[in-house]
Amino acid sequence: MEALNLSTTSSIEQTSIEHKWRRIQSRLRAELGEDVFTSWFGRVELDSCDGRVVQVSVPTKFLRNWLQSHYSDKLLACCGTELNGVNRLEFRVRQPHLAPVEKKPSATVAIAESAAPKTQTTPSSNVPLRVISTPVRDGRTGLEGFEGSPLDPRYTFQSFVVGSPNRLAHAAAFQVAESTPEQPLKYNPLYIHARVGMGKTHLLHAIAWEMKARNPNAKVLYLTAERFMYSFAEALQTRDAPAFKEKLRTIDLLIIDDMEFLQGRTFQQEFCHTLNSLIDGGKQVVVAADCAPLLLESFDARMRSRLSGGLVAEMSALDFDLRLKILQRRAAEKISLSRGFEVPGDVLEYLATQLTENGRELEGAITRLHATWQLTGEKVTVDAAENTIGDLIRSKEPKRVKIDDILRIVAKHYGVQRGDLLSSRRNQSIVRPRQIGMYLAKTLTSRSLPEIGRRFGGRDHTTVLHAIRKIESLKQADGVLKDELDSLSRMLKDGNV
Ligand SMILES: Nc1ncnc2c1ncn2[C@@H]1O[C@H](COP(=O)(O)OP(=O)(O)OP(=O)(O)O)[C@@H](O)[C@H]1O
The missing domain is CATH 3.40.50.300 (P-loop containing nucleotide triphosphate hydrolases)
Structure with missing residues (x-):
């Protein structure tokens, strides 16, 4: 069997492997029952198959461990039946974020500006940032014989920035x-x-x-x-x-x-x-x-x-002010631990402008700047920051459009519920936005027609094809619709959703 990597295969190979993967899923569903299947296999994705080794990915470590210890034999057997020659299975945890996150419990947390014995000021932002050392506390929750998930000592109200x-x-x-x-x-x-x-x-x-x-x-x-x-x-x-x-x-x-x-x-x-x-x-x-x-x-x-x-x-997307405050807070934590480490205000502002995606990127950026400073001793400047976090700067790369975002923006724009787009309702006021959603999914993502059909309420690929053709022909004749499609596409590509 040829090696297949789903991100690089041709669309014919991809359709064939997707078809086999669906058959593997059906086998598992039949053997395990709907409930167990949805619980443990609902978020498993096939990544690649090189003829011998199948690689699948899951969103969390927990799910990987659970599947490895409870279901790897069964999954391998089903893969072996559908994909000739396969004799090994590998699990990978999909990364939802790019930035490395320091998970080590720290005895230092930032506190609100009222109760601080030790004061630090970031070099050029002139924002007073105070930190206090508190003993690491017991991060366990639960009852005897029933433990909860551990608490991170850094995640307190004092270190949470409000905006x-x-x-x-x-x-x-x-x-x-x-x-x-x-x-x-x-x-x-x-x-x-x-x-x-x-x-x-x-x-x-x-x-x-x-x-x-x-x-x-x-x-x-x-x-x-x-x-x-x-x-x-x-x-x-x-x-x-x-x-x-x-x-x-x-x-x-x-x-x-x-x-x-x-x-x-x-x-x-x-x-x-x-x-x-x-x-x-x-x-x-x-x-x-x-x-x-x-x-x-x-x-x-x-x-x-x-x-x-x-x-x-x-909680809506972190705006510039909030991103800047989180960066200031994170920088102050590092500054308090490392004599000589400084993060000038223009660097923080640069980061807040560039890193618009989520809090993990902000934390990851400061961690990297700090690590680079520790290793090289170089001053932190905007140029140095650009080098250190270059790969985190998404704005320079084209945005990957998600079907979830398409559903959200189409529902909002046409004043319908997201659930309507997924439903079987056939009123014109819902059918047209649904068709527009499918058209955008085809033109802005690399999803196949069956996949789009699945994400739009479990529809057949011929329905998706019909929708795309319909919108394409309407767009030729209707300038207003064309403008609407252009502006929806632009918003989605810019991540402005
Ligand atoms: N308002 C904030 N103040 C301080 N830190 C923040 C704030 N918002 C996010 N962060 C930081 O961003 C990182 C990601 O936050 P967190 O893990 O709580 O996100 P989440 O919404 O639970 O994400 P997920 O959906 O992936 O679980 C953490 O390091 C967190 O401390």
């Missing part, structure tokens, strides 16, 4: 964290959503730290959705599920991160029962996800509505 994109989410999070058991709960559940790297996890950890500090007896449990699935799956395997459920319901504050990863009917139903019993019992629940609750497509309507029933707070 207009996150003001509401921050204020609500702080209210939750400072509430006492006697007070009635105001926002339950508190649901925070934002795109990747906007600080959701940071804010959730901050709530847990604050609650633990204010009320050491409170039973706080912080779990990623995957950890929730993992714990529940383990409890099912060891026939310990009733005890697991019982324990979950004694929690005072349950915090669930990356809710969009909670897949599979069993896990979702179990989570829904837990959510209902905690809320009905007056216990606080906080959830974070990458989209609004009503857009959690795989969840049932009752669950989505329950999640929307408290306060839903969106």
Whole structure:
């Protein structure tokens, strides 16, 4: 068999391998059942196949480990049946971000400008930035025999920078964290959503730290959705599920991160029962996800509505001011640890202008500047910064358009719901925007027709083809439509979504 790398193959090879991959998925689905399949294989993607080795990728380390230990034989067997000669399977974790993130627990956190014994000023920004050393605290949450996901000691309210994109989410999070058991709960559940790297996890950890500090007896449990699935799956395997459920319901504050990863009917139903019993019992629940609750497509309507029933707070894209403040804060942390390290204000402004994508890039940039300074001793200047973080500067590269962004921008522009575009409704007011969405997906992404059909509510590739032809012919005759398509394309390419 020829070597196939899905990013470089011709469209015929790609269609054939995609077809085989779908057959492998169907086999797995048939053998494991829909629920297990969606839970563990829903986000597995085929990366390459060199005739002997199949490489697949998954979004998280946890999922990789789980699949390796529980399902690699089965997946390899299914691959072997469809792809002749394959005898090895490799898992890769897809990288959602480019910047290296220092995960080492640090004993130093930045604090709000009120309580600082030690003051540092960044060289030319003249913004006073103060830092204080605090002992590293215990980052565990949970109950005896039921541990939560670990908390990062750096992610506290003191190190969280507030600006207009996150003001509401921050204020609500702080209210939750400072509430006492006697007070009635105001926002339950508190649901925070934002795109990747906007600080959701940071804010959730901050709530847990604050609650633990204010009320050491409170039973706080912080779990990623995957950890929730993992714990529940383990409890099912060891026939310990009733005890697991019982324990979950004694929690005072349950915090669930990356809710969009909670897949599979069993896990979702179990989570829904837990959510209902905690809320009905007056216990606080906080959830974070990458989209609004009503857009959690795989969840049932009752669950989505329950999640929307408290306060839903969106954190929008980090604006220039917020990016600059985060950079100042990160730089001050490094400055406080390394005598002689300086990051001039023009460098921070340069970074804030160039790194527009997410908080991880900002953190990664300062980490790199610091590491380069440590290794070479060179002064940090704008030119040096440009060299050091060149590959992080996305604005010079063409933007990769995502189907999710197309759905969002088309829905907004034509005043319909994203769900309408995916639905089977046939009113003209929905059919035309849906066709425009498919046309944009074909012209702006490298997705195949079947893939586009799948992303637009599971449609057939002939429907997609019809939509593209329709819009192409309308565009020839209708100047207004042509302008609309041009401006939507421009916004998507510029990442202005
Ligand atoms: N307002 C902020 N103040 C300080 N740091 C921030 C802020 N927003 C984001 N960051 C930093 O950006 C990085 C990414 O943040 P975080 O992991 O919380 O994002 P996220 O929204 O949970 O992303 P994902 O969806 O990938 O889980 C972290 O280092 C975080 O500390």
